[in-house]
Amino acid sequence: MARRADKTQANRQRMREAAQVLFTRRGYAATSMQAIADEAGMSVQSLYFTFGTKRALLSELLDVAVAGDDEPVATLDRPRVRAAITDPDPEAQLREQARLAREIYERVAPVLQIVAHAATADPEIHELWETNNTQRAVVMDQLIGALAAKTPLRAGLDAAGATDVALALLSPEVYQFFTVRRGWDAARWEEWTADALVTQLLPDR
Template sequence: MTGKSTGVRAAKTTANRAKMLAAARELFTTRGYTPTTMKAIADEAGMAVQTLYFTFATKRAILSELLDVEIAGDTEPVATIDRPWFAAAVAAAPAEQIRLQVAAAATIYARVSPLLEVIRSAATTDPELAELWQTNITQRHLVQLHLAEALAAKTPLRAGITGARAADVALAVLAPETYGLLVHQRGWTGAEWESWATDALTLQLLPPGLSRGNTMATRGPKDAR
């Protein structure tokens, strides 16, 4: 009985935490970070504000955990470089590695790009969010560096491209700002962005013998005739 009760309580705690995060996401992405108060999040979640404070302590803590969950797609404490998609990309042939890492980025941004834009916008005036935004950039660069090193171990890169430069190129091409510009502002589909980004990285990083034949011109929907 005690074990069962403990399990029920744990499940309820997990469900309540998920409700709070969902409420925060809704308010952050519709109202913005600064105008959203802890009380507003608690009201949206149907919780007492004291419960929200007990669970997360601060609004920044909510945003930080929410970002981690949105990027991962789950609540498991597994780092990006330990995720199955990362292992599959590292094990793949060069052109396929690029395709897989771009596909992963497209899947992640479909979930998290609105939240990342909230953080990027608020970072201009909020020092804590500026730190969170910089941490996100650092983490994204580290992932791209691991992937670039894996790519360079399998094939010579395009002339003049080192592993470090390859990571920088991937960081720029796969930046959330680029995704937001093309998908949210210019009306591209996620698949069109994915195709473009794959072509761009393939041409930029692989030597001509490997990149030729693996790319095709990609146009946004408003350019198609």
């Protein structure tokens, strides 16, 4: 049973990897389920049995890239996120948020590009894109709520405003702007973002 489960997971991963290769190379709309199955060396029936639809395959590809694994654990329940929430040092929390965002974007940036491009022409993928943005906002709301419980925020800033600032600074669009268009490496982006979060959200020392 364990070997069968391992094989099933390995096949699922092969399908996801094949999909990412073809979505990146051809675009989401131009990639058929048959082409993904061929790339993965699997039958198209197996692909449909595993994922049901191409949209569901892309959705799982995005979820796994964000999480870094395929374990069914919500973002807010993951150990490092919980550690950031419970860290008594507000600045340490913000720097860990920047570090986590960097690690996520290094994994997920190619998949986000696929979703963003497909969303302009496909209403279902647009919905997936909006769902991802909503999920980011929910997670950030919890993180900033934890921050506000540890320290006063910057003068004139309430929790809702702080969430907006953090969402903007930690957005995939800002990450892409600096690392793709301006040529920054991910470590430089992380350091700049962490400093910006501290400056914009915490009171002057």
